[in-house]
Amino acid sequence: MAQRRAEALSRARIIETAVELLDADGESGLTFRALTERLATGPGAIYWHVANKGELLDAATGAVVAAALAVERAAESPQDEVRAVALGLFDAIEDHPWLAAQLSAQLSRGPAGPVAPKIFESIGRHVRDLGVPKGSWFTATSALVHYVLGAAGQNAANARVVKAGTDRSEFLDAVSTAWEALDAEEYPFARAVAEEMRDHDDREQFLAGVDLILTGIGTVHALD
């Protein structure tokens, strides 16, 4: 399967290939062996452009996030802008299911990397436009960012399962049935929401959560 080298090796081309491997086979699909084969080169050549695997993963994550955030969307209000950015990340995680774990790993390694400020910026500037007082910008934006990444990540599981061949409704049905089978004493709530899970719309549900937080922000700060 080794291909002739089409272009000269470069950091950008390595990252691009890494994203392809991740999309195709998930995190375990990105190995230096697979990379050298696709790029028709040796490991040493890759190490010339990239410090190590961690840096490569960070770069792949950064590239995909940057592309997702760069998309312009029509929006009529700060609330709409937040929804648009949120959906952009939601879609990116749906297209690249490995992104969810990678993002939370990178964020939980600290806000030092380049991805954290990028995401905070693209959501936070609209929180600011909402009229939230400055002292609450960080809290309000964090709540939105954490929800968006968490919820989108959960959704990525569905995307992965569907990709693997199982039908979506079949999958939700299986999970729903599993929750209904839980102990009645210990899990009354999980059993009660199992039904709700069976035929919910992912996107709708996701946006409902965003709106819930936007409402909270609006109420606490009594906007307009």
Next chain:
Amino acid sequence: MAQRRAEALSRARIIETAVELLDADGESGLTFRALTERLATGPGAIYWHVANKGELLDAATGAVVAAALAVERAAESPQDEVRAVALGLFDAIEDHPWLAAQLSAQLSRGPAGPVAPKIFESIGRHVRDLGVPKGSWFTATSALVHYVLGAAGQNAANARVVKAGTDRSEFLDAVSTAWEALDAEEYPFARAVAEEMRDHDDREQFLAGVDLILTGIGTVHALD
């Protein structure tokens, strides 16, 4: 460093040792080599009790989460109960920084495992007591769960850095300075919140986010 075997090998003892290794050296600290050395046994013995490394990680995660959720706390209202559960998970992630990535990995693999219903149950039953209409239980609970896990995970980064010897305020100072050094055109918001980040209290900030979502839930459903 190999120790004499103190008790008979058992699944519980393997999981317990796995947690110790994870606490000491993070996810990369959990290897079958380290495990066999501590338990004074061979890999085959461990595979008799545990199917593979993934199952072991899931079990370690489940054990720590179960312990965290089992702690009883004084609470005077459903809101207070939610805050108590949230803080319990916050503390658990602070004590076991590897838990954050593990939890989001497990949740994003789908709500099939045992951890997802456990967390949903412990938060959701109080959402129900809040008076939220049944059709919104899942959305409201999801928003809380995703925020709690995401925010606590971000906080775990601090804990890890402090553990490594760096002073907390020194660390926040460094990140804050890094954000202030970002491009003024591209990152006006990140630069503006950098200051806020410098001397925020993690716990306070975390609970403010929980309250924001609780307010959103209360407003949307016009409770009491």
Next chain:
DNA sequence: ACCTGAACACCGTTCAAGT
């Protein structure tokens, strides 16, 4: 039923050597 431990396939990374 439970454990031993050598062996296997695979991984990230290094480095002396080439151009």
Next chain:
DNA sequence: ACCTGAACACCGTTCAAGT
């Protein structure tokens, strides 16, 4: 400056053999 590719240390997992 950029690339080659053999070699190294380490990993998860298997399995024939023991008790």
